[in-house]
Amino acid sequence: MTSGIDVEVIETSSLGDRSYLATDGEVALVVDPQRDVDRVIALAGRLGVRITHVLETHVHNDYVSGGLELSRLTGATYAMAAADEVPFQRMPVADGDLVEVSPRMRVRVIATPGHTFHHLSYALEGPQGAEGVFTGGSLLFGTTGRTDLLGHEHAETLARHQHASARKLADLLPEGAQVWPTHGFGSFCSAAQAEGDASTVGRERKINPALRLAAEEFVTQTLSGLDAYPAYYAHMGVTNLAGPEPVDLRPPATADPMQLRRRLEAGEWVVDLRNRKAYVQAYLAGTVSLALDGPMATWLGWLIDWGAPLTLLGETTGQVAQAQRELVRIGIDRVAAAAAGTPERLAAEPGQIRTMDTADFAALASALEGEVPDGLPAPVTVLDVRLRNEWDGSHVIGAVHIPLPELPRRLGELAEGVVWVHCGSGYRATAAASLLARAGRRVVVVDDDFATAADKGVPVSGPG
Structure with a gap:
């Protein structure tokens, strides 16, 4: 100036x-x-x-x-x-x-x-x-x-x-x-x-x-x-x-593969910080995808029971440190454990590693017409996990709407069978898919921009 x-x-x-x-x-x-x-x-x-x-x-x-x-x-x-x-x-x-x-x-x-x-x-x-x-x-x-x-x-x-x-x-x-x-x-x-x-x-x-x-x-x-x-x-x-306490950013305890498996088997929150595209290719069963390249702290703070044990998984210790920094900003001060590396390195046994099906809105349009793309299961439910204002603006006709923050307590409302899940871009859909998979559901992530859905043939409603 x-x-x-x-x-x-x-x-x-x-x-x-x-x-x-x-x-x-x-x-x-x-x-x-x-x-x-x-x-x-x-x-x-x-x-x-x-x-x-x-x-x-x-x-x-x-x-x-x-x-x-x-x-x-x-x-x-x-x-x-x-x-x-x-x-x-x-x-x-x-x-x-x-x-x-x-x-x-x-x-x-x-x-x-x-x-x-x-x-x-x-x-x-x-x-x-x-x-x-x-x-x-x-x-x-x-x-x-x-x-x-x-x-x-x-x-x-x-x-x-x-x-x-x-x-x-x-x-x-x-x-x-x-x-x-x-x-x-x-x-x-x-x-x-x-x-x-x-x-x-x-x-x-x-x-x-x-x-x-x-x-x-x-x-x-x-x-x-x-x-x-x-x-x-x-x-x-x-x-x-x-009056907030001073920040403590010292590294959390390192969890070995056996400790990670015990935490997962106990149903604790184990969050995978990697990019969602890496997550769907290979992840540890029971983990939740909240990638560090998106608003991880916001969604985790919204979803997790306050004070529940939390374990962070990153590709590197640097990712874990960055996640810690973001979490202390919203008052999540204590991370129970952390680990860094690939899923193959962090798995106690090969059977823990899973993959997840993905699709785009063109594939969803075909599936809704009864022509399911090769290798993908037919959808029983199309789930939209965006917030209310987004749904009110436009949504897939016939979809079920459960905002991501409400999903953990409303899983029982979904019909049995395969769920295709979408959001606005793919970040929240992958998080939701990981929660569904954690609950034993078969899921397909629609990793695509919702603004393109109508152009790709998906029947979409207007406002209201």
Whole structure:
């Protein structure tokens, strides 16, 4: 920026969130840091700046915050909403407060309730005035943060607050001010998918429903678009209010093939982190496919019983370490065991290794017409594991709909026989297929893009 203030983005793409480090070249402030704060400290070190302030826009519901630990490690001032009652030391801030970070950089606190009741935004000001605003879960790129995470009974009230808060930001800030949200990049904290990779207040005035629609229309649209959100969210706010423990990323105990077999036979969660295409070619019977190249932590945190023993399998120890890092961000701190290598290396006996049938939507279309491609079993059930809003938008006529998070407890609803399972692209379908196979079902993964289904001859319904 021309003012000499730079804002660095710290992406956590697996959870769909961003944190920020703003610096004048000497000192820095950090906004909404994730739990693995070594990334933030390393960035400050590369830039040669000292972190003096850590700011939270709100008590997060989709990840465990690293703010408290970062402030302890660096000696930085830790700022949170004064209205949030916490047992640890922090600087309470409220609407209208000014936080002087340095002679060249300060933040103005703006109350923006909506995503939560006590949500704050922080306008970053330099010598020439407002540079931009850290909006957390308030004004996002082309959307806003969802308003139902504190309970559906509060969703409408918070949606009205969200509309007013977005307009408050637009009124207070110049059109050229940058918008720096925490959510909206795939996070379930976003009311809808964000648009674009950067934005300004002026751009949001043109595209954001909160700034284009009247309050009643915005509330109706927002509430109607809300879908399910991950079950682990129930634990995040509680953990953040209590004060998260420091992260422990030491490697878990290594499981040998006999130990892995015992864990699998006991019905424990043993998660295969490899790419789904490698998984279907060879996997250990009873494992669950949640590949590291997708939103592994989100789906695992949504599916697993909280606190259940968890074992991670990767091609390398590096994959296991990456998975650990992603899991501590959502409060899964203890991995019971881990192992690295090929299924052949990790199997206690050859009979543990299985393969899984795959198909595309063209093959499904043929199968539904009674012409099953060679080598594949005919489908008794076509299972769609996408979320409700996706199903409502369009779905295979005659398919059974069970969203992936509900599948473990609803397996008994599926008719006996072969299940062909699909999602939007193949990631969730492979996860679902592994859960079905774990339960003893014969399954075919439709590893294909649902947007192509109709063109490939699959009978597909429209909205509704």
